Structure formats: structure tokens, C-alpha cells
Amino acid sequence: xxxxxxxxxxxxxxxxxxxxxxxxxxxxxxxxxxxxxxxxxxxxxxxxxxxxxxxxxxxxxxxxxxxxxxxxxxxxxxxxxxxx
Numbered sequence: 001x002x003x004x005x006x007x008x009x010x011x012x013x014x015x016x017x018x019x020x021x022x023x024x025x026x027x028x029x030x031x032x033x034x035x036x037x038x039x040x041x042x043x044x045x046x047x048x049x050x051x052x053x054x055x056x057x058x059x060x061x062x063x064x065x066x067x068x069x070x071x072x073x074x075x076x077x078x079x080x081x082x083x084x
Contacts, residue, residue, distance in 0.1 A: 010046070022046060031065040038063070 012020045024042050035055060043053055061067050075083070 026059075029059050029062050031063065033063045035060060035063050 008025055010022055010024065012022050014020050024046065026038060026042050029038065039053055039055065047053060
């Protein structure tokens, strides 16, 4: 693991012939972040014409303010019945 404060080493992974992925770490995202700005800040320097960029649903939900704390979720009667 790199020393504290050092830039992480990024490595392309070939998941199947002709398909490579690069996981790019970001800062801790919150509702004040804009998805387009985050992609520009972290991905733009690595992307090439023709590349596809994928953003996970959970980080996107965080940036859009669509997350709920588990303590605040109250299951309905169907969920309660199915769980038993």
C-alpha cells in the first residue's frame, strides 16, 4: 500500500479479451458533489476517445441526495410477512 498522502497507483484490468477496466478512487462523495464535475476531475485525464465511463448507482444516489439511513427505513406489512 502506498504511503499516506501518496497518489494511488492505478492499474488497468482486463476482464475479458478487448475489455479493460480502470477503477478510479475519488474523495468521499456527498450531496454537494456534481456527477459531471466528479467525472471531469478524476476520469478525464485517463479517458480516451471511444471509452465508456460507468458510475456506480450508490455514489450517484449519494450525490443526488437519494440515500436513507437504515434506522429510518420502516418495512411495510408485505416486507414484514415475506421476511418471516
